[in-house]
Amino acid sequence: MRPPLRIATLECGPAPPNADKQYNGFGGMFEVLLTSSAKALNQPERLNPENGLEISEWDIYNNKTYPQLEDIDAVLLTGSEDDAFEDVPWINRLVEFTQQVLAQDRVRILGICFGHQIVGRALGAKVGRNDQGWEAAVCDVDLTEKGKELFGLEKLQIQQMHLDLVFDCPPGVTLLGSSPLCAVQGMYTPRRFMTVQGHPEFEGELQTEIIKSLENKGIFSEVQSRDALDRVHIPHDGVAIGSTFLTFLLEE
Template sequence: MTTSHKKIAIFYTDHDDEWTDPYGNFVDMAQKLLNETKDHPSDVEYKMFHIYNNEFPTLEELGSVDEMGDSNYIGIFITGSRYDSFDQTTEWIIKFRTMLDHLLNDNDENNPYPPIVGICFGHQAIAKTLGCNVDRNPLGFEGGVVPIDLNETGQTIFGTTQLHLSEVHNDIVFDAPKEKGYMNWGSSDKCKIQGLYKEHKLLTFQGHPEFVNEIAAKGVEKTRAKLKGSDTKGINTDAQLDEMVANTKKYQNDGKLASSKIWQLFSQIL
């Protein structure tokens, strides 16, 4: 009897960019963090699907089982992206949300799809698929290492009252899903929906557990350069951006704690 390796599907929803050097792309950083925090056997395999390039798995593959009747995929990890999760014209984004709709809403004992983790764009695309309002943040860019106040759900998940995560985003989720079982777990000064949770099914992060502090600082500087000469209506002044960079030295990104909870979700114990 053969034993197949358990797989994690990584949906890469962007393309490589030199600003994340020397840490690699979003997939490289995600795999590094997951490898540093896993307590699983070494035969867990990461399978990357380049969603931006229209490389999609089939629903049949994601829901497939081995000869023992156990799922071949133990989890799905969706990366961040520079693109808008709420875009209504770009083919791959529309196709991606359609796939998410099946994975989230057809997920039952007859279609046992693996639990899903969404990071930044992934978090927003999931929320949009679940009927939430997702759009530009009227309070502007949120970056650096951000303190996140955890509500009762978040405290139960993470075992603390505050989480610090690297953030680089202009868009936010404005409201939690109305469907039963989905809960927001924390908020920051600029973003009230910092992540979503559904038992054994879903864990999302507006922040980037996989971004080390240096990458968070580089993300702020990348945004500063982009904003130069643009009309920001007084939002995101240089002083505010300076404070975001300072916070990458003041706080430590709690990526490993977040990643340990990702593994618990994939193990169906969260």
């Protein structure tokens, strides 16, 4: 029997209040996504959805403790309300840890939104504000040929919620897709890392909470909010993305 796939979810900040209550943080959200994705993958001989995943959660935002690489097979870097380009101790430590993972060849990395940007920063790419503004709710991502091959789709639909971005794909890294508002929607190096700028773990109810909160804070205008809310419940490819993540982690 194949041993469980050991994934350490690095929680890069608190989840929105209702999601935190429902899922017990980002780690719980990804456990739901990856379990659903393992079922959709439907390859029990490679990954049994019932006992083939061993997901641990690490609150690196509030604590300084990180997993030991010998105890895991992959790290998953979550989203965050913070900026991946900030020069603050906990983010600098995360960048250093990511570079340590990138420097070896067994433990693999999954990066989502902020996590995608952290991987970009760890590889020397420029990360910063998008002067075109926010990308929010379900949006189309145009896939590269490699992106189409990996995801098995011609185009991705994925929940988005970001104002920051990776400006350019680092040298030697494969670009997975782009959108009109974001040129680097995903990055990939075989057997090393796979990232997406969007949020495959988000659903419409959670996005509605986030969008309304941003409007209440004056960050989103009423027009921005209405436009995003019109798209939050469009069917998206979150489970397909999760299945691709798992296939990537299982590749020998």
